[in-house]
Amino acid sequence: MFLFVLTRILGKKQISQLTFFEYVIGITLGDLAGNISTDVEANYVHGVIAILVWVLVPFVLEIFTLKSKTLRLWFEGNGRVLIKDGKILEGNLKKERYTGDELLEQLRTKGVFRVADVEFAMLESSGDLSILLKTENQPLTPKHIGLKKVIEKPTQAVIMDGVIQNEPLAAAGKGRGWLQMELEKLGVAKENVFLGQVDTDGQLTVDLFDDKLVIPASTERPAVLACLKKCEADLELYSLTTQNAKAKQLYETCSIQLTQVIQQVHTILRA
Template sequence: MPDWIHIVIRAFSTLVILFALTRVLGKKQISQLTFFEYVIGITLGDLAGAISTDVETNYSHGIIAILVWCIVPFGLELLAMKSKTLRNLIEGKGRVVIKDGKVLEDNLKKERYTGDELMEQLRTKNIFRVADVEFAMLEPSGDLSVLLKSDLQPLTPKHLDMKLPIEKPTHAVILDGVIQLEPLAAAGKSKGWLMTELNKMGIPVENVFLAQVDTHGDLTVDLFDDNVQVPEPTQRPMLLATLKKCEADLELFAMTTKDTEAKLMYEASSARLTEVIQSVKVLLKA
């Protein structure tokens, strides 16, 4: 057998084995690479390259080495799930580098981390003053977790005592011009509803690259033809405008009527409608 065919067979079989073993090791290998996993990845790559191209080596011995380098880390990972001591030994521990707006230089030295590297990490998070940081920790993965001081944290609806609707996943109900029935059902919509909404916009299904149903049940579409302007959903803003008009009408009736009983009724209804509008205003804003 020619050497090139031998190399193709060895490389392909090695690729299949590595792929299977990587799936067993889990997604953590590519999402949060620790130093230990980094060493394993380099070694596995070197072993795979060596047994794939060196036709004089024993292929089975190379596979055994790869299995050892996968089984041992996998076993250690299972043990580390039950032992914090072992987990700290293998994955390392995070270290606080900023506290109360002050850099802990001793901890930086222990991590062999320079001030320039710390400032670079802070700048990637749009933080330019160390004094703005309440707490910062260097994670075992090398990422810097930062907590800003309370008065510098972003304002949230909770600070304003605003109640927002629970956000649900957005469902892609059309993809590449094809209706996706499963996401459509998950969004609580039917195919008939979808076709009706598209007809309102004057858009054929075939011209839709992507259509999504959001938390509020609104349909947004992206077309293959980028020159066509797609109308924005108007149901919720129109409903809010209608409620405000009713509120204004009730106030007008209360001011113009001469009947005392009717005046009190209109004022009470207007006040009740105002409360309703305030409670649903966040939901109905586009």
Template sequence: MPDWLHILIRAFSALAALFVLTRILGKKQISELTFFQYVTGITLGDLAGDLSTNVEKNFFHGFLALMVWFLIPFLLEMLTLKSKMLRYWFEGKGTVLIKDGRILEDNLKKERFTGDELLEQLRSKSVFRVSDVEFAMLEPSGDLSILLKKEHQPLTANHLGIQLNNEKPSQTAIMDGVIQDEPLAAAGKSRGWLLCELEKLGMTKENVFLAQVDAYGELSVDLYDDKLKVPKPVQRRILLATLKKCEADLEIFALTTRQADAKLMYGKCAEELQQHLLKLTPILKSK
């Protein structure tokens, strides 16, 4: 057998084996690695490369070594799922670097982390003052987890006492100019509705690269021609304006009517609608 054909077969076999073994080891092998996963990944890659090109070595011996480096990490991973002590040994544990806005220099030296590296990690999280940080921990993966002090945390709807419904994922109605029936049905829409919405925007599905329907039934599109401007959805703002007009009309009816019962009814309806508007306004103005 020619050497080039021999290498081709060995390379394909090694690649297939490495792909299967990595899939079995799980997504951790392609995420931020711990020390043990880092060593395992490098060794598996090196063994696969040597197995592919070194025609002088026995293929079975190389494959056997590859299986050993797969089975040991796989078995250890199964054991670490049941033992916290083993997880500490093989994966390490987090180290607190900042507490109450103060840097813990001893822990910094323990992890061989310089002040410049710490500041760089903070900047990557959009934090530019150490005193703004309540707590920061260096994870076993090498990532820095940060908790800002309350006064420096982003303002949320919960802080304002506003209750919001859970956001549902958008469904892709058109991809590469082709209508996607299954996601469209999941959004509770039909092809007729989609074509009607596109007609309102003055375009055909062939001109659309991507179209998505959000949880509120609004259609957003991205065209092949980036120079063309697409009108923004206005259904929510129209609905908000209509509700505000209804509230104003009810208040006018309450002021102008002479019947006491009708005045009370209109006033009560206006108050209820105003309460609902307080909850709905952040949702209807979100775009």
């Protein structure tokens, strides 16, 4: 309990990727705690004092390193570029005592299997490899294809072990009435639901206790998309068949506006 409390004081860095100094501190604290636990004949107060000293030193140093970049570089080290413009920097690789096999292994853990696809790769002071892919190899984003940015909301677990969770349900902006209606559409009772989640778009997905039961896929969104496309086709047809110039212009304008709306919501409604 004592060691746990002190580790909480030192912060989350102690359980993340460790720097050289944090690595030494962690080993020392573990060794001191082990000696106190096993050496019953020794005075445990001395061990507790030693632990307090080894906690106080990094805690004070961390305060100083927040204000001094020189101290941060000295205690935490500095990153080093290993790949630039798709080419491995062998000199930096040797300085870090990194082999080609180790570099390839680190790349594979990041889902990269070809060095030529990497624009920039840096070995951080924590030992982790940060990678920037070349533009043509980066994942496609909504910005690349001109889609309007949608604010993502966290998925809320509204049902857990067959029990409705009121706080997540309220966070999702839904009520019990809506939830009951959605469950009726799926043809399941809340008592049979192990986990129910509401996603960013407000759609309910459930996982049942009985994995053999098949939940029918929702057809609401595809139906809305089909209805919009039908309206678009009707407007185009009306613009072709009418003899009134003003009506023709009105139908064409509405058709163009509806086409733009369909392009904006097509990805969402197709899911």
